[in-house]
Amino acid sequence: MAYLDTNLLLSHYFAEDPNHPYAARLMETLRRRGEERRVSLLTLVELYAYISRRIGALKLPPHYARLSQEEKVAPYLYTC
Amino acid sequence: MALPMSQLHAVVSTALNVAATLTAEIVLQAARALTGLAPRQVRVEEDPDWGPTYVITLDVKASEALRINLELQKTLPGVPVVVEWTGPTDISNDELLERQVEIAHAGGFRARETGGIDVVKEVTQQRDRWPI
Numbered sequence: 001m002a003y004l005d006t007n008l009l010l011s012h013y014f015a016e017d018p019n020h021p022y023a024a025r026l027m028e029t030l031r032r033r034g035e036e037r038r039v040s041l042l043t044l045v046e047l048y049a050y051i052s053r054r055i056g057a058l059k060l061p062p063h064y065a066r067l068s069q070e071e072k073v074a075p076y077l078y079t080c
Numbered sequence: 081m082a083l084p085m086s087q088l089h090a091v092v093s094t095a096l097n098v099a100a101t102l103t104a105e106i107v108l109q110a111a112r113a114l115t116g117l118a119p120r121q122v123r124v125e126e127d128p129d130w131g132p133t134y135v136i137t138l139d140v141k142a143s144e145a146l147r148i149n150l151e152l153q154k155t156l157p158g159v160p161v162v163v164e165w166t167g168p169t170d171i172s173n174d175e176l177l178e179r180q181v182e183i184a185h186a187g188g189f190r191a192r193e194t195g196g197i198d199v200v201k202e203v204t205q206q207r208d209r210w211p212i
Contacts, residue, residue, distance in 0.1 A: 010199040016192065017199045049206060054193070061189035062125070062133040062160045063180050 001036045006046040009039070107134040107152065107161055114151050115140070120166065129192065133160040141167035146179040153187040160187065 011023035030037055051058075060067075101124075108122045121137040136152075138145050145165035152161045171179070184190075 007199050007203050010203070013190065014193050014197050014199065015190070017197045019199065046203065046206065050202060054195075057193065057195040059129040059192040059194055061184045061187075061191065062127050062130050063162055063184040063187075063189065065162070067177075067180075 001038060002030050004037055004039050004043065006043050006050070009043070009047060010050060103132065103159060104134055107136065107156065107159070110152055110155050111136050111138070111148065111163075114148050114155075127160070130160050130189075133162060135162045135164060137164045137166065139166050141165060142169040142176065143171050146171075146176070146183065149183050150179070150186055153183050157186070157188050160189065 007019075008023050008026065011017045011019040012027045014020060017023075104122055104124050108119060111117075111119050111122070115138065117138060117140070119136045119138055121135075123135050125133045125135055127133045138148065140148070142165050144167070145163045149161065149163035152163065169176070
C-alpha cells in the first residue's frame with residue numbers, strides 16, 4: 001500500500017511543476033504494479049486549500065467554463 | 081518570396097479559420113454518427129488559452145449529452161468539444177461534475193498553472209502557517 005502526500009498529487013497533476021516528471025513516473029509505477037493507493041483527510045484539506053487559493057491563476061479546460069467559481073475547485077479534487 | 085508582416089498575419093489567420101471550420105465539420109459528422117441526430121447547432125468559440133472550442137447543442141437530456149460528449153472527446157483527443165443540451169438535467173450536480181472531469185480527462189485536458197508553480201515550496205509554506 002502507498003500513502004500519497006499532497007506534494008506528490010499536486011506535482012503529478014500540474015505539468016508546470018519542476019517535480020512533475022518524477023511524480024508522474026512514480027504514479028505510473030504504482031499504477032502498473034497495481035499498488036493500493038491511499039490519501040488522508042488532511043491531504044484532501046491541503047489539496048482544497050491549495051487549489052482554492054490559486055484558482056484565479058489556473059486555466060481550466062473549456063469543459064468547465066459553465067461552472068461557478070466555487071464549483072471550479074471540484075474537478076481538481078476528482079482528478080488528483 | 082517573403083510576405084510583409086500584415087499579409088503574413090492575414091494568411092495565417094485565414095489558414096487557422098479554415099482549419100477550425102474543417103474541424104467543426106469533423107466534430108459535426110462525428111456527433112451525427114454517434115447520435116443519429118442532427119445537432120441543433122455547432123459553433124466554434126475561440127478560447128484564449130485553449131484555442132478553438134467546438135460547442136455542440138443537442139436536443140437530448142443531460143445524461144445522454146454527457147455520454148455523447150465523452151464518446152466525442154475519446155474520438156477527438158486534444159480537440160476541446162463541449163456538448164450542451166436542451167432537454168432536462170436528469171443527473172445530480174455531483175454526477176455532472178464527475179462526468180465533466182471524465183470528459184476533460186478523456187480528451188487529455190488538464191488545468192494549467194499560469195503564475196509559475198513550486199508545489200514543495202507552496203505546501204511547506206502552508207504547513208508552516210498551521211498551528212501544531
